[in-house]
Amino acid sequence: MPANLPPEAKAKWLKVMEAKTPEEKLKALEEFLSAVPKHKGTENLVHWARRRMAQLRREIEERRVKERSLRSGGGANIYVEKEGDAQVVIIGPPSSGKSSLLRCLTNVKVEPDDIPFSSMEPIPGMFIYDNVYFQLVKLPSINIYDVDSDVNSMALSMIRNADSAVIVLDASSDVEAQYSALKSILRENGIYIVRPRGFVTIERRPTGGIQVIGKLINGTADDVKKLLVSYGINNALVMIYGEATLDDVEESIFKDMVYKPSLLIINKIDLADSDYVKDIVAKLGSELLVLTASLKNCIIDPKVLGESLLRIMDLIRVYTKEPDANTYSPKPFVLKRGSTVGDLARRIHSRFYEGFRYARVWRIDKYPSGVKRVGINYVLNDGDIVEIHSSL
Numbered sequence: 001m002p003a004n005l006p007p008e009a010k011a012k013w014l015k016v017m018e019a020k021t022p023e024e025k026l027k028a029l030e031e032f033l034s035a036v037p038k039h040k041g042t043e044n045l046v047h048w049a050r051r052r053m054a055q056l057r058r059e060i061e062e063r064r065v066k067e068r069s070l071r072s073g074g075g076a077n078i079y080v081e082k083e084g085d086a087q088v089v090i091i092g093p094p095s096s097g098k099s100s101l102l103r104c105l106t107n108v109k110v111e112p113d114d115i116p117f118s119s120m121e122p123i124p125g126m127f128i129y130d131n132v133y134f135q136l137v138k139l140p141s142i143n144i145y146d147v148d149s150d151v152n153s154m155a156l157s158m159i160r161n162a163d164s165a166v167i168v169l170d171a172s173s174d175v176e177a178q179y180s181a182l183k184s185i186l187r188e189n190g191i192y193i194v195r196p197r198g199f200v201t202i203e204r205r206p207t208g209g210i211q212v213i214g215k216l217i218n219g220t221a222d223d224v225k226k227l228l229v230s231y232g233i234n235n236a237l238v239m240i241y242g243e244a245t246l247d248d249v250e251e252s253i254f255k256d257m258v259y260k261p262s263l264l265i266i267n268k269i270d271l272a273d274s275d276y277v278k279d280i281v282a283k284l285g286s287e288l289l290v291l292t293a294s295l296k297n298c299i300i301d302p303k304v305l306g307e308s309l310l311r312i313m314d315l316i317r318v319y320t321k322e323p324d325a326n327t328y329s330p331k332p333f334v335l336k337r338g339s340t341v342g343d344l345a346r347r348i349h350s351r352f353y354e355g356f357r358y359a360r361v362w363r364i365d366k367y368p369s370g371v372k373r374v375g376i377n378y379v380l381n382d383g384d385i386v387e388i389h390s391s392l
Contacts, residue, residue, distance in 0.1 A: 010231050012032040016032050017232075017233075025056055055153055083124075083135045084133030085132050086135070086309070086315065088137070088165065091165055091168070093141055095170065100295035101136075119141075122158055123137070124136065124138075125137075125138075129306025132310070139158055144181035144185065162260065163260075164260060164309060165263075167193070189255075194262075195261075198245065200240050200249045201241075204236045207235055211236070291305065315336060317332035318334075318344055320386055323387055328385045339379070341359045341386060342376040345390070351390065359374050361384050
């Protein structure tokens with residue numbers, strides 16, 4: 001990303017950030033790009049700005065088409081509201097097995113597209129594992145050979161909104177090439193599928209000055225504040241994760257960086273050499289959790305997949321029990337690892353939190369023995385059964 005942009009370019013970027021509509025953002029980006037000096041240090045920025053402008057033009061056109069469609073009573077649904085305990089998007093290149101995965105795990109009757117990139121509508125289905133509801137959403141195929149392809153725009157938007165991603169690749173082709181190209185496309189659009197060594201998020205705020213949480217490996221909080229102020233950002237929360245640098249801070253000014261926990265399914269292993277599959281699983285397994293499958297025949301273990309999704313998203317299952325009841329609810333609350341009894345009480349109802357007195361906790365494999373009394377700050381574990389006692 002850029003270094004030493006002139007004041008004129010930084011001032012014009014402020015107008016980009018202040019723009020409200022896609023039309024306003026497009027115009028502001030055009031003006032910003034005209035003020036960016038063209039040299040080696042700004043190549044990535046210029047490339048990103050042009051791609052973002054192309055995306056905005058598509059968004060504007062798609063909205064116009066949708067408005068015309070709605071007026072005429074038609075139109076496809078290009079957004080899926082979240083349902084269940086977690087939304088997981090299924091992504092990958094054409095014919096990798098995305099539709100087959102959805103068909104194997106849900107009640108949705110879906111067939112692969114006869115023509116690559118012919119389907120632009122996301123298809124949802126519910127995968128239920130151990131009473132945990134994963135909303136799987138099969139996205140349109142990602143064109144790994146054309147970063148700026150129109151078919152990628154909606155998929156990228158849905159990936160950003162989801163809780164996690166399942167990447168399906170074709171073992172009968174070059175898996176490493178597919179993975180590398182897809183990861184590069186996502187990274188260019190500010191989406192990490194592998195937890196980075198360091199990255200930065202910036203949340204602009206109306207007041208409060210600049211608050212920096214975390215440390216840079218090559219700078220201080222004052223350096224961060226000076227950089228943001230030079231771009232006209234005077235109020236923001238800056239979150240620094242891992243081994244981030246001042247360049248990462250500057251990149252996050254332009255790109256809304258997100259990390260999406262992901263797992264990889266290598267499909268069609270029946271069509272590939274077993275040694276090749278073994279080698280590629282070992283190689284890519286250093287970055288992501290990797291599963292293998294033959295989805296045409298629905299050869300995939302739902303239990304392994306369900307546990308894997310919980311693991312990569314850092315989710316735990318917590319069961320609840322009413323006082324004096326003989327058993328606990330079979331449907332767990334799904335919480336982030338590190339959640340407390342207080343977090344659970346608040347999720348159930350605010351009155352349980354406000355009137356909290358104490359809780360009784362069992363392990364699911366030791367119920368009904370092994371009970372212990374705990375306070376509101378007790379950190380929960382996967383498989384805990386909780387009975388909350390409240391004065392309200």
